[in-house]
Amino acid sequence: MTTRMLATLSQLALREIRLAWRRPADTLGATLFFVVAGAMFPLAVGPDPALLLAIGPGVLWVCALLGILLTLNRPFAQDYDNGALEQLLVSPHPLPLLVGAKLAAHWFSSCLPLILASPVLALQFGLPPHAIGILVLSLLLGTPTLALVGGLGAALTLGLRGGALLPLLVLPLYVPVLIFGAGAVSATHAGLGAGPQLSLLGACLCLAILLCPWSASAALRVALD
Numbered sequence: 001m002t003t004r005m006l007a008t009l010s011q012l013a014l015r016e017i018r019l020a021w022r023r024p025a026d027t028l029g030a031t032l033f034f035v036v037a038g039a040m041f042p043l044a045v046g047p048d049p050a051l052l053l054a055i056g057p058g059v060l061w062v063c064a065l066l067g068i069l070l071t072l073n074r075p076f077a078q079d080y081d082n083g084a085l086e087q088l089l090v091s092p093h094p095l096p097l098l099v100g101a102k103l104a105a106h107w108f109s110s111c112l113p114l115i116l117a118s119p120v121l122a123l124q125f126g127l128p129p130h131a132i133g134i135l136v137l138s139l140l141l142g143t144p145t146l147a148l149v150g151g152l153g154a155a156l157t158l159g160l161r162g163g164a165l166l167p168l169l170v171l172p173l174y175v176p177v178l179i180f181g182a183g184a185v186s187a188t189h190a191g192l193g194a195g196p197q198l199s200l201l202g203a204c205l206c207l208a209i210l211l212c213p214w215s216a217s218a219a220l221r222v223a224l225d
Contacts, residue, residue, distance in 0.1 A: 005093050009101040016105035020074075030067035031113040037063040038121040049126050056125030057135065057185035061178055063121075064114055064139060065146065069167050071110045072150035075102050076158055076220065086224060096213040099151070099220070103213065107147040115139045127189070134188040134198075138181040141201040148205075148212035149173050155219035177204055 020027045041059050042052055079085040088098050118139055122132045153170040184197035 005097070008091075008093055009097060012098060013101045013105040013108075016075075016102055017109050019078075020105070020109035027071075027109050028113060029070050030064075030110050031117055033067040033070055034063050034114050035117055035121065037066065039124065042124050052125045053127065053189065056122065056127050057131075057182040057189070059125070060118060060121060060135065060185075061138075061142075061182040064118070064143065065174055065178055067114060068111060068143065068146050068150065069170075071106070072166055072170065073154050073157075074110070075106045075151050076154050080158055080223075085220065089221065089224060095217040095220070099155075099216050100209075100213040103147055103151040103216075104144075106151070107144050111143040111147055115143065127185070131185050131189045134194045135185045138184045138194075138198065138201060141198060141205055142177045142181040145177050145201070145205045145208045146174060148208040152212045152216045152219065155216035155223065158220065158223040177201065180204070 038060055041055070045051055045055070076085060079088070088095060091098060115136060118135055119132050122135055127135065150166075150170050153166050153173075157166045157169065180197045180200045184194040184201070187197060188194045
């Protein structure tokens with residue numbers, strides 16, 4: 001990878017981050033949903049510590065997943081409307097790398113604040129410190145996979161009317177990440193090692209890195225033809 005290509009990718013990623021933070025209400029939508037939805041569960045189910053501890057990992061992961069769903073159409077929709085996406089297609093640099101840079105910037109601006117907020121919510125469910133650490137680690141491994149798969153879904157549905165198709169398309173693909181992420185925290189609390197679940201999350205991330213940028217690039221070319 002040449003120095004010029006690295007400079008282009010870094011500039012593209014920084015541009016995406018700057019544009020995202022010019023709309024903080026939209027950028028932090030996933031985090032706000034995660035915090036509000038997660039805080040409602042202890043109010044709804046009552047103050048039983050054993051119950052909160054049992055449902056905490058699953059609730060936190062479901063709230064994180066649903067919060068990320070709110071931001072899935074953001075990486076490509078605005079560039080599609082203003083014509084900037086067509087400039088990426090005629091760029092001399094490989095389109096999958098450019099798409100990967102956009103999705104990485106999307107994860108950094110939308111998903112990383114959610115991860116930073118997760119320890120505070122975990123305390124409401126009574127998770128011990130070691131389980132909170134595994135929760136943060138599982139989110140660090142799992143949310144990039146959600147962003148990459150969501151980017152592929154956004155590319156496949158680009159330009160279509162209605163926003164219901166995108167969640168229906170990506171939710172089945174999110175199920176393994178949800179199971180392994182919540183399972184890692186639950187296994188830690190039960191005294192079992194979280195290594196197998198974290199390894200599977202890492203495998204899902206590697207597979208998503210290998211497949212999603214290239215598949216999304218092909219979908220973008222079809223959408224813009």
